[in-house]
Amino acid sequence: MRSRWSYVYFLFYLTLGFVLLFLNNDVTKAVITLMNVIIVLVPLIGTIFGVMYFYNSKEFTELLLALPIRRSSIFSGQYLGVAGSLTLSLVMGLGIPFILYGLFKSDAIWDFTLLLVVGAFLTLIFTALSFNIALSNENRIKGFGYAVLLWLFFAVIYDGLFLLSLIIFEEYPLDSYSLLATMLNPIDLSRTLILLKLDISALMGYTGAVFKSFFGTKSGLFISISMLTLWTLIPLFLLIRKADKKDF
Amino acid sequence: MIRIAGLYKKFGRNQVLSGTDLSIKNGGIYAVLGPNGSGKTTLIKCILGMVIPTSGEIEVHGKATKKNWKYRQEINYLPQIANFPGNLKVYELIAMLKDLRQKPSQEDQLISVFGLEPYLNSKLSSLSGGTRQKVNILLAFMFDSPLIILDEPTTGLDPAALISLKKLIQKEKEQGKTILITTHIMQVVEEMADTIVYLLEGKIYFKGTVGELKALTKENNFDQAIAAIATKLENV
Numbered sequence: 205m206r207s208r209w210s211y212v213y214f215l216f217y218l219t220l221g222f223v224l225l226f227l228n229n230d231v232t233k234a235v236i237t238l239m240n241v242i243i244v245l246v247p248l249i250g251t252i253f254g255v256m257y258f259y260n261s262k263e264f265t266e267l268l269l270a271l272p273i274r275r276s277s278i279f280s281g282q283y284l285g286v287a288g289s290l291t292l293s294l295v296m297g298l299g300i301p302f303i304l305y306g307l308f309k310s311d312a313i314w315d316f317t318l319l320l321v322v323g324a325f326l327t328l329i330f331t332a333l334s335f336n337i338a339l340s341n342e343n344r345i346k347g348f349g350y351a352v353l354l355w356l357f358f359a360v361i362y363d364g365l366f367l368l369s370l371i372i373f374e375e376y377p378l379d380s381y382s383l384l385a386t387m388l389n390p391i392d393l394s395r396t397l398i399l400l401k402l403d404i405s406a407l408m409g410y411t412g413a414v415f416k417s418f419f420g421t422k423s424g425l426f427i428s429i430s431m432l433t434l435w436t437l438i439p440l441f442l443l444i445r446k447a448d449k450k451d452f
Numbered sequence: 453m454i455r456i457a458g459l460y461k462k463f464g465r466n467q468v469l470s471g472t473d474l475s476i477k478n479g480g481i482y483a484v485l486g487p488n489g490s491g492k493t494t495l496i497k498c499i500l501g502m503v504i505p506t507s508g509e510i511e512v513h514g515k516a517t518k519k520n521w522k523y524r525q526e527i528n529y530l531p532q533i534a535n536f537p538g539n540l541k542v543y544e545l546i547a548m549l550k551d552l553r554q555k556p557s558q559e560d561q562l563i564s565v566f567g568l569e570p571y572l573n574s575k576l577s578s579l580s581g582g583t584r585q586k587v588n589i590l591l592a593f594m595f596d597s598p599l600i601i602l603d604e605p606t607t608g609l610d611p612a613a614l615i616s617l618k619k620l621i622q623k624e625k626e627q628g629k630t631i632l633i634t635t636h637i638m639q640v641v642e643e644m645a646d647t648i649v650y651l652l653e654g655k656i657y658f659k660g661t662v663g664e665l666k667a668l669t670k671e672n673n674f675d676q677a678i679a680a681i682a683t684k685l686e687n688v
Contacts, residue, residue, distance in 0.1 A: 261537065262535075263535035263536055263537055263538075264536075264537040266502070266531065266535060267531075267535070267536065267537070268552075269500075269501075269502050270500050270502060270524065270527075270529040270531065271524060271549075271552055271553065272521055272522060272523075272524035272525040272553070273521065273524075273552065274521045275521070449504060450504075451463070451497070451502070451503040451504055452497070452502045452503065
């Protein structure tokens with residue numbers, strides 16, 4: 205991908221990493237602040253970049269379609285190009301300042317690694333979702349609108365609905381329901397995963413304890429990561445299938 | 453060789469191809485004609501697999517095109533609208549296509565024929581419409597493939613380039629290649645086409661030589677013969 209923007213994105217994370225470390229003077233605290241940024245920003249950037257790239261490379265796609273190349277290779281190649289470069293910007297941009305600061309000597313290394321893994325997953329998921337949107341909408345403005353709406357839904361609206369449902373059904377036992385609802389939103393899932401890893405679950409009361417007993421364990425972590433993988437693979441599969449049937 | 457049988461294509465409610473049957477033998481120039489919106493481009497895109505037909509069969513060199521992509525190695529295609537990734541330079545685009553095709557190419561000769569040397573280092577987005585079309589032609593003729601599909605190759609070309617294009621097509625024909633061409637410039641068709649395929653409302657109305665067409669419509673002028681074909685055939 206010949207894009208200036210991925211460098212800008214890389215520099216942004218690089219600066220962010222340095223500034224946070226400078227201000228917090230502590231790796232663990234910086235990780236918490238970073239989490240808040242990553243959870244919201246990474247999906248947004250993934251969505252916007254995905255849609256933008258897809259529409260911008262429309263001509264290129266048409267050129268490739270007339271060549272002896274399998275359709276699925278064209279689209280998965282474009283997807284990997286965008287998602288890969290975004291992930292690389294994220295991992296390198298944040299990795300460099302933290303390593304320079306002495307990450308390997310601190311205890312926060314696993315928390316930090318988890319943060320990067322989750323960030324990478326969120327990039328992959330939201331780029332795949334945005335490619336789906338762009339592929340189904342010829343109209344760029346509409347495509348952009350839907351993409352932003354998708355991000356807004358998962359980052360903000362979903363939580364609102366979730367809380368509302370908790371209030372309405374507060375008389376019922378909601379442990380497994382809230383666990384499931386968390387699993388169904390990649391952003392929530394990532395947030396919970398990191399928060400619990402950081403051991404601030406004591407702040408969250410009884411539900412926190414339930415969550416802790418689930419996410420805190422090895423199998424919980426395993427299930428969460430598989431869930432994130434599913435969230436990546438399903439949109440990707442849909443993308444390839446849709447691309448195979450589309451007229452250009 | 454291309455064989456098309458019972459091809460239907462619908463875009464939403466718009467029925468573009470309705471039961472098109474066509475067979476094209478190896479060698480020679482085939483002109484696909486028809487009014488705007490008669491389905492010429494859709495037919496071509498179906499052959500290329502860019503548009504997926506609603507129903508019907510297409511075979512290229514005896515192999516079904518459905519869920520197949522290797523047959524496109526044998527096809528060179530010139531798209532109607534020359535849309536290129538704007539941030540690439542001309543030589544980069546040529547190099548990229550060579551890399552993708554992995555076939556011997558003859559771009560140097562074509563660059564000099566169309567006088568594209570000064571533009572090799574310019575970005576594609578900064579080229580004029582005519583120059584872009586020349587690049588388009590260059591890309592379509594660069595590789596040695598038995599089937600060449602040209603969708604409106606003449607748009608935006610200056611007279612000198614048009615003559616070069618005609619020579620180029622003749623040369624390819626002499627090498628025994630099959631050339632499928634759509635155009636609205638009848639002079640080109642009359643001069644070059646071996647067979648005319650007339651498409652109207654998604655059906656093949658006429659297939660034959662220029663002479664046969666003139667005889668059928670009883671017109672001596674080729675332009676008028678083409679214009680008359682739709683009405684005449686309805687009366688038959």
